[in-house]
Amino acid sequence: MQLTKYLALFNSADDRKVMLYSTRRCSLVRLDRETLEQISRGEHDPETCNALASVGIMVDDLDREREEIRVALADALQRTARFSLTLLLNLDCNLACPYCFEDNFRHRQYMGEETARKILDQLLLPQMQLGRAVHLDFYGGEPLLSLPMLKNIASTLFDASLKHGVEFSFDIYTNGTLVSRSTVEELLSLGLRALRMTIDGPKEVHNRQRPFVSGKGSFDLVVANLKAVYELVAVQIGANFSAENWREFPKMLDHLLAAGVKPQMLDVVHFSPIMPKSGAEVGGNHGGHCMNSTEPWLMEAVLSLREEAIRRGFPVAKVKSSACVVDFDNDFVVNYDGTFYKCPIFMGYPELSVGTIETGIIDYSNSHALDRWKCDDCLDCPYLPICYGGCRFFAMQRGGTVADLDCRREYFDAMLEKLILQEQRLGS
Structure with a gap:
């Protein structure tokens, strides 16, 4: 051995x-x-x-x-009897977040009934007929602006899951302003598994980053809605920080504790750097948004915020084996108009579409460089199982293409030991 x-x-x-x-x-x-x-x-x-x-x-x-x-990813796919879809019900929102990655292509578009019907009849229901479980991520925009359509799709698939003896579940990516206890109770009966809500730091930071279209702050309403539902359903909290404001984010955790939120009842709290906008000029000026995982401020922020969360009893994501969603052939994004992509952030680049509900899914193995990490440099790298070539979008934003690697070796050389020992020391 x-x-x-x-x-x-x-x-x-x-x-x-x-x-x-x-x-x-x-x-x-x-x-x-x-x-x-x-x-x-x-x-x-x-x-x-x-x-x-x-x-x-x-x-x-x-x-x-x-x-x-x-061959690990291919083997894992063969063993997986689940089909996953991120479904954009609209590209509209009641918030006006200045950093929204959809800004360049979000213009109050909504999925039509005919498109929704085709997605059900031609894509999702056939998966269940083949004996596969189906999981949806309802996405936007703000998906709860399309609540009637969300309910119709979920109820159709829930009934079909009972008929075919397969599992159906769904998560909702929501800004949290339209979440209510009554809505969650109704959706739980249709397969709701989790809510993924966003709170961008303490009140003053959140209200700057996530105001209503009217300009009014959304922090108080989001926290109130979180408190109303987090003991009913798994809630994951995302928090988007910048180089200028990340040090303020522990105050958000203290506010949640003071408001009576029990950290152990949350599914996870995940801090992320603000990303460049999708569809922006590749390699252009991104206003200080995160472009490189090895930026010193980012590594400091990741460790510090993670530690502050663990210390207060909030659950955080552990280091785990992971790969880009592009590499999984049973996982797709469908835009409001029935156009297929492999990742939501690719929606700003029409050339990265992988088909439509009308034409079907095209062969994207070359256009999306599915074998990019199967090179000697990656296969011989000790970090491959927790990287698999990194993020294609980051590679693009640094002037490359989806075929280029977003090598994380420098990041893991600097960070992996600290992250693992942090988990051990703080008992996360």
Whole structure:
């Protein structure tokens, strides 16, 4: 047996020990340095090696492991009996967020009944007839502006799921201003699984970043609506920060606690840097928005905000194996007009469409560079299972194309140990 290629070594508080982290299995073990040196010399203790192999730290054959990683996404898809769709019911909103990534193409458009019917009849219901579970992410704009259509689609699929003996569930990406207890109670009976709401920092920051179209702040209403429903349904809170305001965001957590929100009842709190707008000039001026995961301020912000959340008892996302949604062939975005994309942020680039409800889904393996990470540099990188080539949009914004890599090696070299030890130290 040999140590896995997809391995990171961290220092331990005890100098006699070292921490080994499998990026493929996201497992962490502490090992005596002497034992690690023995393993490196090929002096295998079978019991120790078998224990390490059980958590992905050791493998029988490095070449076979490399090939397993190369085909891992395809194998996972073959084992998955679920079809996922992000469905844009509209491109309209009752907020006027200055950073909205849809600004360049959102003009109060709404999905028509005929388009919705075709999506059901030609795409979603056939998946259920094939025995596949279906999961929807209702998206906008603001999807709750299209509540009657949302209910109709959900009820149709819920009834079909019972008929075909498959699972149906859906999440709603919402700004939170139209959420109500009665609406959530009704939607739970149709398959609602989670709400994904946005609170951009404390009141003064949120109201600047997420005002109503009228200019009035939305913070108080969003928090009140959160309190009304978060014990009924899983709620994920997203918070979008910039280099200028991220230090203010712990105040948001304190406000939620003071308002009586029980952090353990939330699904997750996720802090993200504001992204450049979709459809903007590639490589142009993005007003200080995040362009590179290795920007020093961003790495500081990620660690600090994560720690502040964990310290207060709020759940945060852990480091895990992940890949770009583009790489999954059972996961699509459908715009309000029935146009298909692989990621919501690609909607600003018509050339990245992968078909329509009329024409069907086209072959996008070359246009979206599905094999871009199957190169030696990536396959030999210890961080591949938690990166898979990074974000295509970030690669585009730095003047590249969807075929270019958004290499995260520098980021993980600087951050992975800190993130994992933070989880261990604070018990997240």
